[in-house]
Amino acid sequence: MSKGTNSNNKRQKKKSFRCSNNSGIINLSNLVTKADSNLLLDKKQLVTALRSDFSEGIKKIAINAAIKIIRDTWKQPERAEDKAYVEEVAAQIVESFTTELKDNTELKSIANNVLSSSEPQLKSIVPVPSSAVMFSSMEAYTRKELWQKDTEGMAYLQHRAKGNPNNYIEHYICSPGDITMLPWNEAQQIIDKFGFTTAKLHLIFAAHAMNQENPWQNTFNLKASDIIQEFGWDKNHKKLKAEKLLEIASTAFALDCLLVKTVWVEGRNKKGEMVGSVPIGRMWNVQIRVSGQLNLEGKINNPDEVYITIQPGLWTQDFLNRAGAKSREALYQFGYLAQQVLKIDPYHDELALRLAIHLTLDSRVRLDGKYKVIELLEIAFPSTVIEQARLDRRKAYNLKQRWNSAIKLLLKLGWQIAFDPETYPESLRPNSKDNKPKGYLEKLLCAKLTIKPPAPIPELIASKAKPKVNRSQSKKAKDTQPAHVSLTGSQVREARIAKGWTQTKLAGFLSVSQKFISLIERGERAINPQIAVQIETLLKI
Secondary structure, eight states: OHHHHHHHHHHHHHHHHHEEEEEEEEHHHHHHHHHHHOOOHHHHHHHHHHOOOOOHHHHHHHHHHHIIIIIIISTHHHHHHGGGHHHHHHHHHHHHHHHHHHHHHHHHHHHHHHHHOOOOOOOEEEEEOSHHHHHHHHHHOGGGOOOOTTTTTTTTEEEEEESTTTTEEEEEEBBOOOBBBBBBHHHHHHTTTOOOHHHHHHHHHHOOOTSSSSTTOOEEEEEEHHHHHHHHHHGOOSOHHHHHHHHHHHHHHHHTTTEEEOOEEEEEEEEEEEEEEEEESSSSSEEEEEHHHHHHHOOOOSEEEEEEEEEEOOEEEEEEHHHHHHHTSSSSSSEEGGGGGOOOOOTTOOOHHHHHHHHHHHHTOOOOEEEEHHHHHHHHHHHEEEEEHOHHHHHHHHHHHHHHHHHHHHHHTOOEEEEEEETTTTTGSSSOSSSOOHHHHHHHHHHHEEEEOSHHHHHHHHHHSOOOHHHHHHHHHHHOGGGGGGHHHHHHHHHHHHHHHOOHHHHHTTTTTTHHHHHHHOOOOOOHHHHHHHHHHTTTT
16 A cells, blocks of 8 residues: 555544544543443542553553444544554544643642542550440441341340449431331341451540540541551551552441440439430441442552541531530540550451450449459350350360450450459469369359550559549549649659650640640740640650
8 A cells, every 4th residue: 555545534534533422522421422332431549540650551541442433423433443543543532631620720729639638557455435326336247147127127235334233225227328227138248347457446546536626527538558558457458459459448438337326324423414415427427439440340449548538427426525524524435545455456366356356445443453354255255155055075175265365465465454363263263274173164254354554554544543542532533732743744744754755655645736745844834734644644754
């Protein structure tokens, strides 16, 4: 074929392209509405993908779109087979698509919002809500056997207060984006997705909610890659990063499906009872945005990042309300989470993880940390597990081995465990090599131990607990100047340096900013009594 013929063909292709139904102008709206509905992506996802530089992916999409335009919109099926012509149309699509997208100020604003405001990773020890709602939701995620079907066929889980049976919390299941309760069969499909990954992500959401002034009004963003590190999954090289990101996204969607309703009254005061009753609503409102290269269908199968936007549910207005607690109109109950709990592997150390989660929440209530073994096992397992162990020697042995393994791991992770010498003899303890005495399982179940989270969590909890003072002593207390009022900034600085802590580390334990510690040490900020007690406890002043 001569050069002249080639030149004529090229001119003819361009002419045909310009004379098409779009009059030579391919804009984003024409492209998307006429070519491929799969390109109508969520704006935030689209910008996230664009800013991740999906140049190759967009070329493939453009080629696919070009073929559809030529064949279906311009009614030129024979030209759709011409590779060179298709590539020329695709190039025009790419140019129009990317230019319009990048120039869209609304999308730029969204992108900046999504990608630049993610919360930092959790510190080694962080405050975490520990109200009754946290206990009940943990049961919902990790105790599937507690879910029931009500008289109307709906799935529900009910948690009643031990001290007051009139107080209860109920959980239901809904679909993402809807609060309509699902019937039993449909709900079971979501309940089956619950588990320890869900429980861990729930703890992460709750810890970040502590940082919000009014959680029920605020939203915050998390990166799934940060969560992967907090779970310790970055050490697992058997799975690709994209697979881990998608698992985090799937777990976050499951959290979006849990509803909560509370009927809760606590304490009495001059204003009357503190009512923490919340109508049915979500525990967490969750939105997912995926960043990565688009495939030919306009979807992201191998994400580079997953962004999770969370808005805590209305339950936080009654159970995680700092200002409301001061006026005795709401609760603000919290303990402390050691980040290492999130790294416990449920596949190998399920009992250790169950115990760590429960004790993390319960340490605010059970300050002395004293338990019976059977009490902890009944919290961790269905009662049938213990009953079967009582009847079957092999199951009894397996239960004791699981208990011993869990206690060993918690000791290794720095949990403070002391065995009661009268009820927990050496022969029953985890490292004992003695022969098991007759009736060892019953003796183990009745054994007592003290178990507390790693330091300095017990000290932090003790420092914020308000001791009860008799009225006869209160007048004397007012006249007695507490020792901590003389605490100076230089003392804090010297004690901190002697302990080898940075200002940031001390601030993390106190749930204050590093700048606040700096001001204290420079003598530019007064130390209130509550902070002073915590500093004295942590730095052993």
